[in-house]
Amino acid sequence: MSAPELPLIQPVSYDATCRLCGKKFTGPPLESPQDPRIQKMGEALFKHMLQGDEAHKTYAVICIAVCSFLIEDPIVKIFANGVRYAAFQALRKHYLPDEQLHSVVSGLPPEEFEAAMKDMRDFLTEQGEHAPKFPQMSSSANGKAV
Secondary structure: OOOOOOOOOOOOOEEEEOOOOOOEEEEOOOOOOOOOHHHHHHHHHHHHHHHOOHHHHHHHHHHHHHHHOOOOOHHHHHHHHHHHHHHHHHHOOOOOOHHHHHHHHOOOOHHHHHHHHHHHHHHHHOOHHHOOOOOOOOEOOOOOEO
C-alpha cells in the first residue's frame, strides 16, 4: 500500500472537531502511523465522548450498542435502524448529488451501466478501489507487525 498523500506545505497543527458540540482538539502533525501520540489522541477523543455531557454519552453508547448487535425484535430494529441512519448521516464521508449521478450514467450503454453502478456503490461505501489506503506498518525482527 502506498503512503498517504501529505500536503506540500504541512500545517503547524491539525484539528479534530466534535460533530456534536464543535469542540476542537488541536495537535501537531503526526510523524507516522506508528507515532505514539496517535494513541493519546484517540484516548482524548474517546474520553470527550464518554465523559462529556449527557448528549455525548447517550450518542456514543447508543451508536456503539446499535452497531455491535444483530437485533431480532422488530420494534427494537425500528429504533436501531433510526439510530444507525442518524449516525450514518452525521458521519458519512461521501455524498453523491443528483447532478453528478446524472452525469455519470446518462448515455451509458447497458453493458457499462452496471459497472458504473458498482463503482458508485464502492465510492459511497468506501470499498474496492475506493477503500481507505492504509500505510504499511513496520515490522519487528520476529516478523510481527508493530
